[in-house]
Amino acid sequence: MSPGSAEALLTEARDLTDARLAARASLLRRSPGGRHGEALAYALGTAGKRVRPALVLASYRAAGGRAPAIAGIAAAVEIVHTYSLVHDDLPCMDDDDQRRGRPTTHVQYDVATATRAGFVMVPVAVEELTAAAVELGLDAERLGRMAGILLEASGIRGMVGGQWLDLVAEGRTLDLTELVDIHRRKTGALIEAACVLGALAAGGDDAMVATLTAYGREVGVAFQIADDLLDATATTEQLGKTAGRDATLEKATYVSVLGQEGARQEALRHAGAARAALADGGVRSDTLLTLAGYIVQRRS
Numbered sequence: 001m002s003p004g005s006a007e008a009l010l011t012e013a014r015d016l017t018d019a020r021l022a023a024r025a026s027l028l029r030r031s032p033g034g035r036h037g038e039a040l041a042y043a044l045g046t047a048g049k050r051v052r053p054a055l056v057l058a059s060y061r062a063a064g065g066r067a068p069a070i071a072g073i074a075a076a077v078e079i080v081h082t083y084s085l086v087h088d089d090l091p092c093m094d095d096d097d098q099r100r101g102r103p104t105t106h107v108q109y110d111v112a113t114a115t116r117a118g119f120v121m122v123p124v125a126v127e128e129l130t131a132a133a134v135e136l137g138l139d140a141e142r143l144g145r146m147a148g149i150l151l152e153a154s155g156i157r158g159m160v161g162g163q164w165l166d167l168v169a170e171g172r173t174l175d176l177t178e179l180v181d182i183h184r185r186k187t188g189a190l191i192e193a194a195c196v197l198g199a200l201a202a203g204g205d206d207a208m209v210a211t212l213t214a215y216g217r218e219v220g221v222a223f224q225i226a227d228d229l230l231d232a233t234a235t236t237e238q239l240g241k242t243a244g245r246d247a248t249l250e251k252a253t254y255v256s257v258l259g260q261e262g263a264r265q266e267a268l269r270h271a272g273a274a275r276a277a278l279a280d281g282g283v284r285s286d287t288l289l290t291l292a293g294y295i296v297q298r299r300s
Contacts, residue, residue: 006054006294009287013054013074020075021045024128032120039109039117040124043086044079046100049300051223052077052194054291059198059212062285072132073146073201076125077194080154083121084190086114088163094249096242122154136201146200153193162186166251174252180221182252187227188220195219211281215288218274223295225267228253229260230300238300267296 025041032040053074060070089096089104090111097107106114126147133143152158162185169182195216199209230239231246232255246253254263271292278288 005287006290009054009058009291010050010294013050013057014048016057016068016071017050017053017074017078020071020128021078024075024079024124028124035109035113036116036120039105039113040120042108043082043105043114043117043121046082046085046102048078048081048100049298050074050078051291051295052081052191055191055194055216055219055288056198056201058285058287058291059195059216060202061198062212062283062288063199063202063204063208065198065202067136069132069135070198070201072128072135073197074194076129076132076150077190077197079121079125079128080150080159081190083118083125083154084159084163086118086121090114093163093167094245096245098236098242122151125150125154133201138201142200146197149193149196149200153189158185158189158193159187162189169252171250172252174257176257179252179254179257183221183224184217187224188217191220191223192216207281208283211277211283214277214281215274215283215292218270218277219292219295222267222270222274222292225254225263225270226296226298228255229263229267230298231255232260234299271296 021044025044028040028044029037031037053071056074056077057070060073085099086105088094089099090106097104099105102108104114105117109117129147129150130143133146138146154160156164162182165182166186169178174182192213193216195212196209199212204212228246231244231253236242245251246255254266258266274292275289278285
């Protein structure tokens with residue numbers, strides 16, 4: 001594939017996912033409506049790279065899927081991701097006032113509204129997942145399995161648990177094993193779920209699901225290491241959020257544990273492990289290989 005293939009897929013993922021998010025936001029403006037409906041629509045309308053939706057699309061196609069309705073599964077994953085960002089930015093968490101180049105939801109509205117909006121996004125994501133599953137012709141058993149994976153990734157064994165451990169670790173020195181445990185949950189769980197959901201939506205067998213689970217687990221860690229490096233080296237303008245927050249909050253990061261060069265090498269190692277997982281599982285996907293490289297080389 002050409003070097004621009006990852007960008008092409010990300011553009012496609014943005015277009016498809018943003019259309020689904022816009023339609024969902026329109027529904028939310030009507031119900032629940034009012035200030036909360038507007039806050040939900042505002043959060044869902046925030047621009048992003050759409051890496052997780054791109055992973056859904058690439059995994060779906062690697063498993064043989066071709067239907068355009070996969071965009072709804074990608075949107076469901078992005079809604080859960082957006083919920084995590086809304087809560088991550090709250091004053092009781094990372095206390096940030098900018099996200100993706102514009103005011104965070106609690107700054108635009110207020111803390112209570114943003115907190116409730118974040119919680120509501122979880123059932124909204126399940127609604128989107130269900131609608132897409134119907135469009136794809138998936139049976140109830142497969143939908144139930146997919147919903148369970150998405151909800152577990154968003155909960156105490158996934159993002160919520162990882163965020164909790166991340167907050168507890170502020171100001172402490174962690175070893176690499178402890179750090180990986182935090183970020184396999186906080187960041188990696190939803191990225192892994194994106195890959196698994198793509199495979200399941202395409203009707204992938206157990207071997208395919210296992211391969212894309214292994215790929216997603218490694219890519220998830222690589223993504224977080226790249227994030228840590230960007231926070232330490234990029235500007236606020238490049239990131240669309242406040243740079244240097246990890247150091248300000250005394251967070252345990254791959255940069256603080258390994259240094260910048262050590263973190264870069266660790267990111268490359270995990271990206272290599274993701275590629276190896278595809279080879280070991282006999283899954284041929286130039287797109288997934290390219291995305292693994294993009295994730296560790298991105299500049300925002």
